[in-house]
Amino acid sequence: MTTTTTYNEAAVCVPRAGTLYDVLELILDRGMVIDIFVRVSLVGIEILKIDARIVVASVDTYLRFAEVCNRLDLNEDASSRTVPELFAGMATGVSRTGAKRAAKSVGGKVKEAIGAGDDDDERDEDRYEDTGDRYEDREEEAAEPRRRRTSSSSGSARSGGGRTARGTHRTEEG
Template sequence: MPTTTYSDEVVACPPRAGTLYDVLELILDRGMVIDVFARVSLVGIEILKVDVRIVVASVDTYLRFAEACNRLDLEHDSGSTTVPELFSGKAAKSIGKRKVREAAESVGDTVRKAVGGRDDDADEPDEDEEEQQERPRKRRAPARGGTSRRRPVEA
């Protein structure tokens, strides 16, 4: 049963062998080369090598890092709570939340201005665009579980 044997072996192997992406540059740029054999043109192959997960040195990346750092800093200064506690969630909901929130909003403002974004209502920098757009409406009529948790802080 060739097919079965094959897939069995493949299942045992590839998590170890890595994904195709992980070995792509080896398949394309390593391996034996023999002069009398030609090699097909691989024009355009670079596209395959781009990996969105990888940090690319760019303005966008820098601003993203800066934003994350500024946020971290705020959590740091927001009272007696330690950073890990803030990140673990429980403490963050009560202690120093207001301060964090206010500061986060001002930074959100700054960052958005800095990157030439919209001038609308400030928001936590880590919320995605969709949420930002919905924000003003939610303010007036908080309905969803996710945001209602934050209500008292804003009030």
């Protein structure tokens, strides 16, 4: 069975089945072409492609990255402090945790703003399916196990010691 598994800092996500999000350009741009065949109209597909992607190179993203930076406590002004003192400051983990949380919420906002992420399939439908199609497709989707990403244990970020507690919640795909 074809699945998509996401591996990121927080966790290894449960594989998701039956989504187009990550294979759209393969179905549309790869595969064999025979030049005497014609191709059906792909009107609207460009919007679908853009909509499904996280657009990193945008001013909005830049501003949010800058906001994250501005919240960082790099002890810039503590020029009189010794290196061990700086180190001790970091080890409390307070600033690290705060920054991490900020970075995460920014990531979430970016995805939300452009409609990417877990809800992309439903959005595809709203836009591209005829009204009569929606009911059945949604029903099919509801039947799939659509478990959301597993969250990492909250203790891992707070320890300040990195990611010893990385989630390993990947289950076997069936």
